[in-house]
Amino acid sequence: MKSRVLILGAGFGGMELATLLSQALGEDANVTVIDKRDSFVFGYSRIDVMFGKTTLDEVGMPYASFVKPGITLVRETITSIDATAKRVTTDGGIYEADFLVIALGADYDMAATPGLAEHGNEFYSDAGADRLRDVLPEFSSGPLIVGICGFPYKCPPGPSECALTLHHYLTERGIREDCDITFVSPLSSPMPASAEMAQALMDSFEEFGIRLLRQRTVVRLEPGVAVLDDGTELPFALFLGVPKHQPPQVVFDSGLTEDGWVPIDLPTLETSFPGVYAIGDMAATGLPKSGTFAESAARSVSTSILARIAGNKAERNTGTGTCIVEYGDGRVSYAQLDFLTGPKLEAIYHPPSIAGKNFKQAFDDTRRARWFGQ
Ligand SMILES: Cc1cc2nc3c(=O)[nH]c(=O)nc-3n(C[C@H](O)[C@H](O)[C@H](O)COP(=O)(O)OP(=O)(O)OC[C@H]3O[C@@H](n4cnc5c(N)ncnc54)[C@H](O)[C@@H]3O)c2cc1C
Numbered sequence: 137m138k139s140r141v142l143i144l145g146a147g148f149g150g151m152e153l154a155t156l157l158s159q160a161l162g163e164d165a166n167v168t169v170i171d172k173r174d175s176f177v178f179g180y181s182r183i184d185v186m187f188g189k190t191t192l193d194e195v196g197m198p199y200a201s202f203v204k205p206g207i208t209l210v211r212e213t214i215t216s217i218d219a220t221a222k223r224v225t226t227d228g229g230i231y232e233a234d235f236l237v238i239a240l241g242a243d244y245d246m247a248a249t250p251g252l253a254e255h256g257n258e259f260y261s262d263a264g265a266d267r268l269r270d271v272l273p274e275f276s277s278g279p280l281i282v283g284i285c286g287f288p289y290k291c292p293p294g295p296s297e298c299a300l301t302l303h304h305y306l307t308e309r310g311i312r313e314d315c316d317i318t319f320v321s322p323l324s325s326p327m328p329a330s331a332e333m334a335q336a337l338m339d340s341f342e343e344f345g346i347r348l349l350r351q352r353t354v355v356r357l358e359p360g361v362a363v364l365d366d367g368t369e370l371p372f373a374l375f376l377g378v379p380k381h382q383p384p385q386v387v388f389d390s391g392l393t394e395d396g397w398v399p400i401d402l403p404t405l406e407t408s409f410p411g412v413y414a415i416g417d418m419a420a421t422g423l424p425k426s427g428t429f430a431e432s433a434a435r436s437v438s439t440s441i442l443a444r445i446a447g448n449k450a451e452r453n454t455g456t457g458t459c460i461v462e463y464g465d466g467r468v469s470y471a472q473l474d475f476l477t478g479p480k481l482e483a484i485y486h487p488p489s490i491a492g493k494n495f496k497q498a499f500d501d502t503r504r505a506r507w508f509g510q
Pocket of ligand 1: 144145146147148149150170171172173178179180181182183212213214215239240241242259260261290291294384386415416417418425426427428429430458459460
């Protein structure tokens with residue numbers, strides 16, 4: 137009998153894993169992928185959406201096009217996960233598996249930052265980015281804050297991209313001199329994994345007059361005022377926030393978390409339940425929460441599952457990924473990171489350039505073609 141593989145979540149991690157299993161096993165694969173959404177959106181597209189450069193409809197890739205031998209994708213909401221029995225309940229039925237891979241990403245805990253929903257905006261969700269398409273054009277003057285409300289959060293340089301793009305957006309509208317931009321980050325640098333990328337970002341902030349407050353978290357919003365963890369009060373006319381992150385509620389409710397995230401064995405991504413893996417943003421890896429790291433986890437888990445099915449060799453999680461930074465003026469920088477292969481972190485930095493933009497476009501095109509045949 138074919139081994140049943142159940143993948144929860146069709147994001148970066150889930151789609152890459154399903155693709156790899158389909159490539160290896162073809163019609164012999166027996167893989168079911170469950171996701172509640174009807175389309176996939178690259179996280180970075182939300183920055184383009186909020187600044188009115190595109191729409192969610194334009195950037196969304198319908199899951200109906202995710203068609204691969206041996207893979208069934210169902211659109212259902214997962215309501216409980218029994219890791220011991222490898223049994224999953226959804227609003228559409230019950231699924232049982234021989235291998236269970238949980239790749240449900242990270243959700244946002246708006247309530248953790250009182251006042252954020254009432255007095256501020258967030259740009260990390262589709263809905264938040266879409267709302268800002270209407271809010272930003274109405275803005276004309278005053279202090280703006282790009283503020284992070286908790287760590288860890290997805291894509292460490294994402295908020296820096298927002299601050300830089302905001303500068304260029306306001307400049308193009310001819311109102312930059314009427315606005316101050318402050319960027320509040322809990323991190324010691326805008327990109328701790330690459331000192332060169334961090335320095336280049338800080339140089340750009342200085343050049344563009346963006347004030348950076350490091351090692352500070354936004355803990356509360358009052359009307360027109362952001363309160364930081366050291367008690368500092370910063371006035372704002374517009375607040376653009378990154379909400380505190382947490383795993384989806386169903387993951388908490390299923391008892392899979394410890395200290396907020398899902399514990400795994402870092403080299404194999406296996407949880408304490410045999411044959412149950414956790415990959416991507418919800419796994420407690422200590423690595424950046426980003427799509428490319430979810431993909432590298434998917435590569436490792438695919439070799440583990442194939443090894444168990446057919447006796448191939450399992451590969452350890454390499455902890456590799458690429459952090460891409462949009463400067464908002466046509467240039468893109470990126471750093472290729474390798475956390476786990478060698479004795480220490482390796483980071484290869486590529487400064488902002490138009491060639492970097494081409495690299496990002498190729499990144500986008502490759503995944504569209506690989507997952508959706510576009
Ligand atoms: C503004 C921004 C910019 C970013 N820029 C980059 C970048 O340049 N490069 C990069 O690599 N990463 C970037 N990221 C991060 C990247 O999007 C995430 O790290 C990545 O999507 C994580 O992959 P994942 O597979 O863990 O989860 P996800 O891709 O989030 O997928 C999780 C899936 O699980 C589904 N799901 C959740 N709960 C349920 C449920 N109960 N029932 C059914 N389905 C459910 C969701 O619908 C979702 O499709 C960015 C993110 C943001 C917000």
